Amino acid sequence: MQGTEGVTPPFIIMLRSLCLALLCLSVPLLGPACAQPAPTPIEEILLQNSDLIEESSRRTIEPAIAALSESGLPEAADVMIMWRDKELWRRKSDGRFFRIEPTDDRDTYLMKSLVTGEEIGPIGRRDVDQIKPNSGIRGLIDGALVQFQLTDPNPSVRRASLDSLARDPSADQLPILRRAIKNEAEPGIKAQMARIERLLTVRFDEDIEARIEAIESFAGDLGVDVRATLNPLLTTVRKAIREDPDTENVAATLTPGTDAFSYDAAYDFLVSQDLAPKTINAAARDAAIVANIENGSVAGIPVATLDTRLARDAAYDKLTENGAVSPALTEAEREDLVDTFNFFDAYREDPQITEAVLGTIGAINTKVRLNEMADLSLDALSLASIYFLAAIGLAITFGVMGVINMAHGEFIMMGAYTAYVVQLFIPDRTLSIIVALPLAFLVTFAAGVILERLVIRWLYHRPLETLLATFGVSIALQQLAKNIFGTQARPLTAPDWLGGQLVFNDVVAISYIRIAIFVLAIVFFVLLLFVLNRTRLGLEVRAVRQNPRMASSMGIDRERVNMLTFGLGSGIAGIAGVAIGLFAKVTSELGQAYIVQSFMTVVVGGVGNVWGTLAGATLIGFLQKGIEWFNPSNTLAAQTYMIVFIIIFIQFRPRGIVALKGRAAEA
Amino acid sequence: MRTRSVIYQPHVIVVLSLLVVFTVAIVSFSEAAGGFLSTSLVKTLGMTLCLCLVAIAMDLVWGYTGILSLGHFAFFGLGGYMIGMWLMYARTEQIVIEAAAGAPLPPTPQEIQDAIGTQIFGVVGGSDIPAIWMFAGSLPIQLLLVVLVPGVLALIFGWLAFRSRVTGVYLSILTQALTLALSLYLFQNENGLRGNNGLSGLQIIPGAEDVPQSRISVYFFVASAVALGLGYVLSAWLVSGKFGSIIRGIRDDEARVRFLGYSVEHYKLFVFTLTAVIAGVAGALYYPQAGIINPAEMAPIASIYLAVWVAIGGRGRLYGAVIGAAFVSLLSTWFTGGRAPDINLGFYTIHWVDWWQVLLGLSFVVITVYAPKGIAGIFDVLSRPAKTSARPVKTAEKARAS
Amino acid sequence: MSTLLEVSAVSVSFDGFKAINDLSFDINEGELRAIIGPNGAGKTTFMDIITGKTRPDKGKVTWGETNISLLRKTEAQIARLGIGRKFQRPTVFEDQSVFDNLVMALKKDRDPVSALFYKRSTVDIDRVNALAAEINLSSQLQRKSGELSHGQKQWLEIGMLLAQDPRLLLVDEPAAGMTVAERRHTTDILREAATTRAVIVVEHDMDFVRQLDCRVTVLHEGSVLAEGSLDHVTNDPRVIEVYLGR
Known part of the structure; x- marks a missing residue:
């Protein structure tokens, strides 16, 4: 047979394979004359369908795949995978199927048994044909394979196949899945199967009752997959007919000549449907x-x-x-023509289905909205804690010393850069953050004390001038940072355990970094309350704030209190810088982005009071997120509205939410 | 008793004469007159005069009335936007009409509008002309808006702020918030003012395309000088009489003025609004010389720089504001323009482009702390060295402090 | 003589502390009255309420023949109605000349436009000169008021008060920090003023009060403890208790 060229007519192949099959079946009887094992049952099936396999057409291949998948043979899945992966070869001489491995010799391959992988012997490169299923066939094989994977003894294989099934569902998987559920023992996988079964039922089942039941079973389910399955059922198609649309599942009727649907639009639609001449x-x-x-x-x-x-x-x-x-056509004529039609959007699906979907989706959407609120509140809370951290230092210095530190933003930046530098020396992320937090505090504390000693001390009672002088410091520090670290953003990487996010459901999630910042804010809130209310320094600070002259006459060293207060406020800015640097870009403009919001927080909250700052930060954080909720596309507009709101707010509470009253306020 | 006119006050005479001499010199040595001064230099100097004008406004509101507004550069920018709208619209309209002249059919008004809209708002993906451009085709109305928009905004904001007795640092921060809100608003593409693209091509004056830029620069220089002169005289008049007494009283002891029966809020509102208008006019003269205006110009930091100029020059005196604005802005241009020579220290070379901001910031701190009178304080020392005049200010501060 | 100012049943508290407690008080036109009381008796708060700086929690303050309520008016409006106030510490505009200080206080239209177009008439200048003579500052008119002595500043402030031509003067510790001679002159100024208008003087110094020779109201813990001639009140056992008892 070697060297046979040209096309072999199919019937001859069939004949030949039959002969061979018979021949080989009889081999054991014939003794060692046939040097190889008889075809196993799976090979039998292949041989029976070898014509179809050879033909490799998507239209005719179904019986071959069905024969394999319904054979009930344990090795069927492996063979199908080999087929799909083009690892199936066929010997020209007798049409039997083998696996092939290349050898050192380019012209010879090594034949292996299909089932056992046992080596059978060498064969010439030209004596075998590779079976090459096209992509259509490979898809069909994949579909058929699902049932094997769904019943695979290995749970992870079952899970993976469920995932792929959920990603790319099709109608024919539904019966397979239903069968698999019955045999599934593991409850987790069983539940997932049941859920996907219901999703598939919604989409593909023939029985409307079953579909409705499945749809309604999803009421209140927040899964993205549920909404992705249900929403397409509500797609509409626009129609224009002259009769009454009684037989249609109408979603909305359209009246030409309204704002939403002008005569022009209606006419254009008619033109697009070839119902009217082009204008x-x-x-x-x-x-x-x-x-x-x-x-x-x-x-x-x-x-x-x-x-x-x-x-x-x-x-x-x-x-x-x-x-x-x-x-x-004149305009009037066109309008007359339009008026003879009824325009409406119709659902593609059956009314019973759309009714069920509308009910279920309505319930889901209400719940989604509530959960989105919760998610937004989490966002707002984390924003509020950032503002709190950024503003509390400012509030302390402003409250105690009546001094606005315009360089506060630059202290935040300094903290972030400190953390960056620490990370250059300590590669371990966790350790570097642990080192960076106190170090940032120390660096900015020192910077604050230096600023207080060199500049602010000379400007007490000239608050406006302090504002300007610290602004000078601010631009100098900013440019200095640019000169040292360059203008591009420096990475400050969070440890891996802060990487992910805490997921409550498909709607509500919060990243661990934000939780960490929230915790940090609470820690500092408590710490400051403690320092201000329970320590000697706190007592002195409060004394100086309430009545500076009285405080000095009682022997409190105002200079020292001022210096320490300023240092403390600046140090907290450094900590805030580390926190902000973990999620924002560390640039020389980092502080600028937060300074105005920090001022707002202080002004809204009321001066010199930890509670006030907390209230201010909460108000501003929630306000900003709330405005974004109404106008989600535009954060710039949200900020604009927020500032306008604050300006109006100040009208009603000029001294902030938590205001000091009486003589202390006028001092 | 001073009963003579404000014109005869020594500082007014000196400033006006210097301004006249300076203007004549620049005009006669300008490129347009065949001189050696380049057009860009004339423009820079003309723009500097506008900055001096807005600095005077800042000095009125801060140095004299004690309101540290961190928003006056925003009013300056608004003035620029108002005139910029006309410049851009009228020029585009001309281009569109010229282009349409070659078409077979005469254009309909709608076609012209559409073409203008596409030309101007194409960059932000629009073609409709927003409602706020309603009057952009009319120079008189836009000129009126140069005055009205900053004025009305200042009036509303000031009314709200002063009514609720927001003062001192609070007020400064509130004005800064206003500025931020305004610049954020202008940064939006949907606002109808081309978002962060701003308005451009403002140096081309519609109807005067044939006039070379060298001549236009001289015209604007002279206009700026006249505006500065008028602004100076107006401000000098304001601060010299009883009105000046009252606003300085408000600066030093607001409550006392109130108990004298003056409605402090009305005075503050008057000064705040008037200076906003002056700032708007200065901006309207500045931006045609700059050629482009965008929201970044109006960021809060610009207004703080304005305060820096006035502080360095010496607040509470009009000529101090002029000196500060001219000195610092020209120096800034020189340093950041890369023309200042680098200093090689051997181990490190100081590039002024990088270090100017640091120097400015630190010298600003030094001036605020050690020389609150600014550069203009030098004149005190020069004019009456014998008199111990520096003391009372100190005591005044102490009195306010306690 | 008719009642010029009537304060009835006024209370005000700061953070729970009752600074003024159900206080009633009235003064007639052209009357000179001294108010005394220990520290924290509410003297300053009382003046704050009259001049509109502090709003009472309850009570009424009425003014003049038509009984205008002062509670809804701003400090400036109250000042324009004719109530002038001198603070405890001398507060004059230190950066400006004595002359300018007095001109600012002269009774004229108080709106910005009038101030802008104000021109000094010879009448005004004469009035300023007369005032300056009254407060012993004729030679100091062109000096910056910050350069004046403490007593001179007190006089200047009283002069500014007189320039306002008020119907009621509230004077808080006018003699504090003055020499004996200066006090005597201050007494003269106040007594002279009281011939044409009502004057309320808050004072600690009993000698000074005695020199004023007028009705005295004693405040204690935010309400009126006693009222009458100085001798009458100093003999009142409750007053003695308050002043000496602690």
Whole structure:
């Protein structure tokens, strides 16, 4: 048979394989004359369907795949995978199937048994054909394979196949899945199977009752997959008919001539459905007019007068009368035509289905909205804790010393850069953060004390000038940071355990970094309350704030209190910088992004009070998120509205939410 | 008793004469007159005069009335936007009409509008002309808006703020918030003012395309000088009489003025609004010389720089504001323009482009702490070295402090 | 003589502390009255209420023949109605000349436009000079008021008060920090003023009060403890208790 060229007619192949099969079946009887084992049952099936496999057509291959998958043979799945992965080869001489392995010799392959993988012997490269299923067939094989994977003894294989099934569902998987559920023992997988079964039922089941039941079973389910399954059932198609749309599942009727659906839109729709003749648009009209210009006039109308729409329409009408161009429908005629139609959007699905879906989706959407609120509140809470951390230092210095530190933002930046530098030396992320937090505090504490000693001390009682002087410090520090670290953002990487997010459901989730910042804010809130209310320094600070002159006459060293207060406020800014650096870009402008919000927090909250700052930060955080909720596309607008709100808020509470009253306020 | 006119006050005479001499010199040596001064230099100097004008406004509101507004540069920008709208609209309209002249049919008004809309708002993906451009085709109305928009905004904001007795640092922060809100608003693409693209091509004056830029720069320089002169005289008049007495009283002891029967809020509102208008006019003269305006110009930091100029020059005196604005802004241009020579220290080379901000910031701190009178304080030392005039200010501060 | 100012049943508290407690008080036109009381008796708060700086929690404050309520008016409006106030510490505009200080206080239209277009008439200048003579500052008119001595500043402030031409003067510790001679002159100024208008003087110094020779109201813990001639009140056992008892 070697060297046989050309096409072998199918019937000869069939004959030949039959003979071979018989031959080999009888091999044991014939003794060692046949040097290889007889075909196993799976090979039998392949041989029975070898023509179809050879033909490799998507239209005719089904019986072959069905024969394999329904054979009930344990090795069927492996063979199908080999088939799909083009590892199935067929010997030309007798049409039997093998696996092939290349050898050192380019022209010889090593044959292996299909089932056992046992080596059978060498064969010439030209003596075997590779079975190459096309992509269509491979898809069918995959589909058929699902049942094997769904019943695979290995649970992880079952899970993986469920996942792939959920990603790419099809109607024919439904019976397979239903069968698999019955045999599934593991409750987790069983539940997941049941859920996907219901999703598939919603989409593919023939029985409307079953579908409705499945749809309604999802009421209150927040899964994204549920909404992705249900929403397409509500797609509509726009229709225009002359009769009453009684037989249709109408989602919404459209009235031409309303804002939402103008006559023009209605007419255009009719045109697109070939229900009305095309109109001539302005460009086509103008082109027709231009084409008919003769000696500076169109149909006797001078071109120079055609500088309004009406004049051009009139010229076109003249041309129509002359027969130079085809007439166009007038506006009134078009509207009359539109009025003869009923326009509506109709659901593609059966009314019973859409009714069930609408009910279920409504319930789900209500729940989704509530959960989105919860998610937004979490966001707002984390924003509030950031603002709290950023503003509390400012509030302390402002409250105790009446000093606004415009360089506060730069202290935040300094903290972030400190953490960055620490990370350069300590590669371990967790350790570097643990080192960076106190170090950032120390660095900015020192910077604060230096600033207080060199500048602010000289400017007490000139608060506006302090504001300006610290602004000078701010621009100098910012440029200095640019000169040292460059203008591009520096990475400050959070430890891995802060990487992910805490997921409550498909709607509500919060990243661990934000939780960490929230915790940090609470820690500092408690710590500051403790320091201010329970320590000697706190007592002195409060004394100085309430009555500076009295405090100094009672032997409190105001200079020292001021210095320490300023250092403390600045140090907390450094900590805030580390926290902010973990999720924002560390640049020289980092502080600028937070400084105005920090001011707002202090102003809204009321000065010199930890509770006030907490209230201010909460209000501003929630306000910002709330405005974004109403206008989600535009954070710039949200910020604008927020500031306007704050300006108005100050009208009613000029001294903030938590205001000092009486003599202390006037001091 | 001073009963003579404000014109005869020594500082007014000196400033006006210097301004006249300076203007004549620049005009006669300008490129347009065949001189050696380049057009860009004339523009820079003209823009500097506008900055001096807005600095005077800042000095009125801060140095004299004690309201540290961190929003006056926003009013300056608003003035620029208002005139910019006309410049851009009128020029685009001309271009569109010229382009349409070649078409076979005369354009309909709608076609012209559409073409203008596409030209101006194409960059932000629009073609409709927003409602706020309603009057952009009319120069007189836009000129009126140069005054009205900053004025009305200042009036509303000031009314709200002063009515609720927001003062001192609180007020400064509130004005800064206003500025931030405004610049964030302008940064949005949907606002109808081209978002962060701003308005451009403002140096081309519609109807005067044939006039070379060298001539236009001189015209604007002279206009800026006249505006500065008028602004100076107006401000000098404001601060010299009883009105000046009252606003300085408000600066030093607001409550006392109130108990004298003056409605402090009305005075503050008057000064705040008037200075906003002056700032708007200055901006309207500045931006045609700059050629472009965008929201970044109006960021809160610009207004703080304005305060820096006035502080460095010496607040509470009009000429101090002029000196500060001219000195610092020109120096900034020189340093950041890369023209200042680098200093090689051997181990490190100081590039002024990088270090100017640091120097400015630190010198600002030093001036605020050690020389609150600014550069203008030098004139005190020069004019009456014998008199111990520096003391009372100190005691005044102490009195306010306690 | 008719009642010029009537304060009835006024209370105000700060953070729970009752600074003024159900206080009633009235003064007639052209009357000179001294108010005394220990520290924290509510003297300053009382003045704050009259001048509109502090709003009472309850009670009424009425003014003049038509009994206008002062509670809804701003400090400036109350000042324009004719109530002038001198603070405990001398508060004059230190950066400005004595002359300018007095001109600012002269009774004229108080709106910004009038101030802008104000021109000094010879009448005004004469009035300022007369006032300056009254407060012993004729030679100091062109000096910056910050350069004046403490007593001179007190006089300047009283002069500014007189320039306002008020119907009621509230004077808080006018003699504090003055020499004996200066006090005597201050007494003269106040007594002179009281011939044409009502004057309320808050004072600690009993000698000074005695020199004023007028009705005395004693405040204690935010309400009126006693009222009458100085001798009458100093003999009142409750007053003695308050002043000496602790």
